[in-house]
Amino acid sequence: MRLLTLATATFLISLSFAVPTPHNGHVVHEKRTHSAGLVRRHRAPPATTVPVRIGFSQSNLDIAHELLMELADPMSDNYGKHMSAKEVGDLFRPKSESIESVRDWLHSSGIDIDRHQVSPGRGWLKFEATIDELESLLSTEYHVYEHSDTEALHIGCDTYHVPLGVHPHIDFISPTVSTIQIKRGAKKQKRGETTKASPASFPPIVKPANLNLDPASFASDASTIPCYTAVTPDCLRTLYGIPKGSLKHKGNEIGIFEDGDWYDQQDLDLTFAAISPNIPNGSHPALEGIDGGIAPFSFDGFEQIGIESLLDMSIIMPLVYPQTAVLFQVDDLTALETSSGFGDTFLDALDASYCTFEGGDDPTLDPQYPDTAQAPGAANGTGITYPLPEMCGAYKPTNVISVSYGLGENTFSFFYENRQCVEYLKLGLQGTTVVYASGDSGVSNRGECIVPSNATYNGDPGAFSPSFPAACPYLTSVGATQINPDDRTETAVAVADEEYYSGGGFSNYWATPDYQQSTLKNYFKKTPPPYNFTSYGNPYYNSSGRGYPDVAAVGLNILLYADGQPTFVGGTSASAPIFASIISLINEKRLAAGKTTVGFINPTLYKNPHAFTDITTGSNPGCNTNGFSAVKDWDPVTGLGTPKFSKLLDVFMALP
Secondary structure (H helix, E strand, C coil): CCCCCCECCECECCHHHCCCCEECCEEEEEECCCCCCEEEEEECCCCCEEEEEEEECCCCHHHHHHHHHHHHCCCCCCCCCCCCHHHHHHHHCCCHHHHHHHHHHHHHCCCCHHHCEECCCCCEEEEEEEHHHHHHHHCCCCEEEEECCCCCEEEECCEEEEECCCHHHEEEEECCCCCEECCCCCCCCCCCCCCCCCCCECCCEEEECCCCCCHHHHHHHHHHCCCCCCECHHHHHHHHCCCCCCCCCCCCEEEEEEECCCCCHHHHHHHHHHHCCCCCCCCCCEECCECCCCCCCEECCEECCCHHHHHHHHHHHHHHCCCEEEEEEECCHHHHHHCCCCCHHHHHHHCHHHCCCCCCCCCCCCCCCCCCCCCCCCCCCCCCCCCCCCCCCCCCCCCEEEECECEECCCCCHHHHHHHHHHHHHHHHCCCEEEEECCCECCCECCECEECCCCEECCCCCECCCEECCCCCCCEEEEEEEECCCCCCEEECEEHHHCEECCCEEEEEEECCHHHHHHHHHHHHHCCCCCCCCECCECCCCCCEEEECCEEEECCCEEEEECCEEEEEECHHHHHHHHHHHHHHHHHHHHHCCCCCCCCCHHHHHCCHHHEECCCCCECCECCECCCECCCCCECCCECCEECHHHHHHHHHCCC
16 A cells, blocks of 8 residues: 655554555555454444545645754754644645545445535545445455453454555545444443543552641742652752743743643642742633533532643643643543543644544544533533534644653554644644653553564563654653652653653654654664564564654652642653743743744754753663663663753754
8 A cells, every 4th residue: 555654754664554455456555453452253234334434645745744844954944934824734635636536436336426525624524334335345344343341342344445546545444443332321420430531641650748748838948858859840940950931922832731631729729839839829721621621620529630630730830930821621521431532632623624524533533523412410611511513723732732641552543643643743834842741651551562473462571562642753752760869860760669661662653753863873773772673563663663752851759739738740741741841931032032933843852962961771661571771872761861951942042
């Protein structure tokens, strides 16, 4: 099949996506690479009707990477000349010939034109079809699958084919390797129960602080408590040379993404009183709720308080104050309980062209709006259901977006994830910096690794399991360190009893980007890991993949107040907002000088390793191995190292 490339240097790696094999005039478009907990049971009933979505291939993907480098490479004459949202939308809009080619194919296959509809943004096509029709259309067999954990039943296939002439015009089709869940009696949430966390959450490491101090006492005595014991904003300023914020440029805001986790205002007030008393009581991020997302959240006895939200806000707001922080709280409660996808509704809200119909870019995974599910007492604005159309292009992206969520790269199909990765590229074109946590399980994904023989999750041992979206080459991935109490230096984080280690490794989906080529070549030449790394699935990792993380920051013993009590929290969920805050402060300086925002920063970071403190101690175990080691220069544990604010500021202020 055609490799879905972003540029000559960015190509698909997984063997599952090799050149397609003809099959009765058709070619393989997509093949299942993992089980995702699904066990095939029996053939799907041929008369069953399912909703079908076809995503059209976007235009100009072949030049997208090069265009981004033109705007992001510090050596380019066009550095910082960001594009508008309209310019980006026009550049990538699918061509009319793609739409016509797909519709002609469907019509000639017996699915008449009056049965299918193209979305307003012309990025998608939808129709309904029976399993029998789909099997004929896609030269495949549909089966019923059972999820090994939830026992939910799904319909899908292991591979599917499309005509050779249509193949270049299609991004992906669902349901196929992305299955659709068969509706059956779902457990209703009881009042007072907490909702499930987002499937993409990195649950922070939490332990009581046992400081026996009220917030006011701590605020006055904080200087007497060493930073390796309790990490506060002042500690971070000392550690990385971060100045106190003083500027508030209109329109320069930092975004905080939250999914299935809600902050508590009382805890936020207690935290600020203790660690940042200059922030007024009652302060919180400006809410930009997406598809029913609200915060704080409480409904008829139900209250869900999340450490993740508190952690992000407790770091970002004190570091960037008086800048404005924006909270992107996604999805209503019903969607969080019933969908298994990640990230699409958030990206929809920032890019109208990404949306499809009433909502959900893959109906087999993502929430569908309007949300018609009923809950006792539910009404618009309660956060339980959102009975309105999906919010498409409702918000302007903030200049920096911090995200402390992620999953295993093999969780979804390449097409699903690559479509999101392209969206991060588009945000970079518009001058937005996207920062992601690299994960908390070393080279594994929450203890899950990949069986080399069939590329399925099977726990330890197995091939290393990269993190998504952290391994996407168009965002900045942040690993974690901890402060050594002996000499106050930083080492790669290691909390063995929690199996918490800095996430890092190499992508199986995306190749090493050009901005990283020389760095990774140097890494493999000077400090090669002791593993067989020739190809995907041939233990233990893909040496040709995009390496991550890019950078690191402290991710242990962050002090905040949770449930009214001083609490220590850890995770790359802390590291990402620290680094995102630094970039937001640098944007303030550039904007004050009449310059543009820094946008996609990775090319600049890799050309300026002197702006980081190299971390050379520690490792990130997993999959019955010691993982990778922190070594001199870049490594897949702590990246380039931890930031030196003044050096980074000098680098970016010297650019046009």
